[in-house]
Amino acid sequence: MKIKTILLFTFIGMLSGFAQNSRLNNANKKYDKYAYIDAIAVYEKVADKGYKSVNLFEKLGNAYYFNGELDKAEKWYRELFALNQAVDPEYYFRYSQALKSVGKYDEADKMLQTFSQKTNDPIGKELLANPDYIQRLSKDSGRYQVENSGTNSKYSDYGSAFYGEDVVFASARDTGGVFQRKHKWTNQYFTKLYTARIAGEGFLDPAVKFSSSIDTRFHESTPVFTKDGNTMYFTRNNYNDGKKGKSSDRIIKLKIYKASLVNGKWDDIKELPFNNNNYSVAHPALSPDEKTLYFSSDMPGTSGASDIYKVAINSNGTYGKPENLGKAINTTGRESFPFVSLKNELYFASDGHLGIGGLDVFKSKMNADGSFSAPENLGSPVNSPKDDFAYIVDTRAQMGYFSSNREGGMGSDDIYKFRELRCDQILKGTITDKESGLPLLNAKVTLFDSNMKEMGSRMTDSNGHYTFETIDCDKRYYVRAENTDYETKEVNVTIPAKSGETVVDIALEKRVIPIEVGTDLAKVLDIEIIYFDLDKWNIRPDAAVDLQKVIAVMKEHPTMVVDIRSHTDSRQTHQYNERLSDRRAKSTLEYMVKNGIERNRLTAKGYGETRLVNGCSDGVPCSEAEHQKNRRSEFIVIKM
Structure with missing residues (x-):
């Protein structure tokens, strides 16, 4: 069957009425071929059920932050920091801006101070009146x-x-x-x-x-x-x-x-x-x-x-x-x-x-x-x-x-x-689809200075290329890439203190993803491994977060049938791995049934080490990372 799903999020100010209608028409043609998943909508449903992870809250916070809905971003960034786990320094800055939007200025200042400490970024010195500001300006830069x-x-x-x-x-x-x-x-x-x-x-x-x-x-x-x-x-x-x-x-x-x-x-x-x-x-x-x-x-x-x-x-x-x-x-x-x-x-x-x-x-x-x-x-x-x-x-x-x-x-x-004596730099790069590696035409690329003040924007050409000319050397910038149906991504770059070109390539992940018979929902939802304790097959809390993503998708598409496949690496015996993986697959099925998915919509089987994705079979020396590629869970759509 073919299902059409309407995107839940659009970026403020991006679309005129004409462009909006044009994109919707193009999108409808794409929807005629596949069913679609809005990943952010799925994550929000999972989070609303009380499931927590750094990845989950980062993506939810970013979705609202880049959409200009800072009050909503504050909710998810607050959940992110409540986990007390390591996050990239930029999240301290984003959270501070979100806190200001809801009047929490004291907390915002603390986040800015932490951001400044973690990055040594000038914005912290300027906004918080760091005492070494004059000393920094007084030092001869050699420019x-x-x-x-x-x-x-x-x-x-x-x-x-x-x-x-x-x-x-x-x-x-x-x-x-x-x-x-x-x-x-x-x-x-x-x-x-x-x-x-x-x-x-x-x-x-x-x-x-x-x-x-x-x-x-x-x-x-x-x-x-x-x-x-x-x-x-x-x-x-x-x-x-x-x-x-x-x-x-x-x-x-x-x-x-x-x-x-x-x-x-x-x-x-x-x-x-x-x-x-x-x-x-x-x-x-x-x-x-x-x-x-x-x-x-x-x-x-x-x-x-x-x-x-x-x-x-x-x-x-x-x-x-x-x-x-x-x-x-x-x-x-x-x-x-x-x-x-x-x-x-x-x-x-x-x-x-x-x-x-x-x-x-x-x-x-x-x-x-x-x-x-x-x-x-x-x-x-x-x-x-x-x-x-x-x-x-x-x-x-x-x-x-x-x-x-x-x-x-x-x-x-x-x-x-x-x-x-200052140098001149050119900042350029290519915006691509992360999965296919193909260039993205008309992706919007925006350049911000270290104070997050917009310096300008470009649209990528047919090769996915963008260029910003005459960029100041020895300075930090932020490059933000966004495109319809993709998650917005922002990276920071420090320009070298010498003339030349700086290349910043960005690969965007799809947030509205086509699915059909044969699709592996684990890949669609960025699930690498459903983790179990050593020699165990009961569902751990961190595994439950990922399983809830699959459950949310299946509830959105009530006729979808999924085959759960569990795989191990080659360590331990064939018989042991097959029995363990089969127990884990069936445990996964029971968890999903308990959480509202009809049993007749699920099948489950463990394959042990019989379907390795690389050459790491018995007796072959492999790294832990290579073995990990074989320890995977698959959720294959077998009927729509």
């Missing part, structure tokens, strides 16, 4: 070579930008000693823009003034240029046509201005429409496609002293509405000096995230949906106990510049050059 850029003065020099073969930056070198005025928001001397040619090894030649048409009596700083070099956005005090603009509390705020290069002269200087006299808008940065402008501001809605915002640059020259980048980036402290690399990596300065001291430089990767990954502190030597900010990088040359008032500089702020 950067940092030197003075060579163009600094005894006054403030900061906020550089690439401009062709030059670097343009702000300097107080001809005003700091005369006016001695500081802007209240930045605490910097009033500055003008200077330019310096990039020489060998990234050192900067002596600087000259950039443009007299840009200069005013107050601040000009932090420029950014379009790729064609004809448009510049820059920061200036609220000062237009010789007039100062002040806020309601009589402070001259900062604004972003736009200038165009006309006949070799910067002209047509206009302030951007989202500036305001009552708050500062400063430090512009452009996205690689030049359709988005990033900046820092203390406008209403800001989380702290200043936040990073973005605004769309429309094709007609107008601008959208500024958007706060949100809590992933902004804190109750200061976030400022954004820069976006060609790889869509956001660099910014902050004193609100965990850092070494003062402003530190952080990096966050932009995800496909426009959100940002958890910020990563660049550590030493880029960051120091002082203020470190205004980081820019040419990712093609792996070099760039940042500003700092660290010890050993020439002035209050200096520009430092750096060469990035």
Whole structure:
């Protein structure tokens, strides 16, 4: 007979209505050929009867965890940990997240602490404020070579930008000693823009003034240029046509201005429409496609002293509405000096995230949906106990510049050059069916960082292949693979500290499995051995868990008839093994009858050592593992 079974679990957000109907149609065609078992549904029925095992509770917990039903996952993970048996460290992390979902924060913190102790994973240090956090960041990772850029003065020099073969930056070198005025928001001397040619090894030649048409009596700083070099956005005090603009509390705020290069002269200087006299808008940065402008501001809605915002640059020259980048980036402290690399990596300065001291430089990767990954502190030597900010990088040359008032500089702020020595890695692999070894097309592969923040996802090609390019070295990631009718699987990987490729292949187990006459339910339900005590044939508690799986399947399919076959290895005599295996097979049958399966639906026979699956017969030396392959139980479907 042919039976159709509907899957009980689907992953939230995976299916649109169209895709859902399409998959159901395809699934119905498959169901016409076989009866199906939803393994998770079977396990839940077994667990609900009070049977317990690590494997059982891990699979049940994972089924709900990966489905986003953390409150249900908490139930099964609680049962898992109540067994007091060894589990992989990742279960401590998953259980902590599930505990948080039901408000058990103290227990969640304990699980995170244990997870941190077992894995030495950075998430434990960050979330639990481990005391060695600063020491770790302060240790030179060897990823950067940092030197003075060579163009600094005894006054403030900061906020550089690439401009062709030059670097343009702000300097107080001809005003700091005369006016001695500081802007209240930045605490910097009033500055003008200077330019310096990039020489060998990234050192900067002596600087000259950039443009007299840009200069005013107050601040000009932090420029950014379009790729064609004809448009510049820059920061200036609220000062237009010789007039100062002040806020309601009589402070001259900062604004972003736009200038165009006309006949070799910067002209047509206009302030951007989202500036305001009552708050500062400063430090512009452009996205690689030049359709988005990033900046820092203390406008209403800001989380702290200043936040990073973005605004769309429309094709007609107008601008959208500024958007706060949100809590992933902004804190109750200061976030400022954004820069976006060609790889869509956001660099910014902050004193609100965990850092070494003062402003530190952080990096966050932009995800496909426009959100940002958890910020990563660049550590030493880029960051120091002082203020470190205004980081820019040419990712093609792996070099760039940042500003700092660290010890050993020439002035209050200096520009430092750096060469990035970090390596590039490619993470790739193949997703396959565990049983057949065949590749799985359109399996979803998701990459998470060590904080379980999603970094992106891919769908496998016809060969089951997936690739994530430009993965950071010397870091831990989690790779999650999922596909319809398969159990989701997640593995962790630590990327080597050298350039190259890291391969992570994942084989998925079917969770909806076809059965027909001749199917061995032991293989379907992952039952290797029905364990008995030495020379005994009574059913042990751990064997009962596995037998309940078979019982649950037979109750789902009331016309199914099963032949129970018990096998031994070749040790002991033929006669002894045959009698022992036959008693065990019949004991198994009686257990199943006692638990609700009609006797006429079961047959049982012991085969002793007559059906060995390898060459481990009498007198042949074999390992314990090889002998174990012969000690097996089979539950063969002989009628549907």
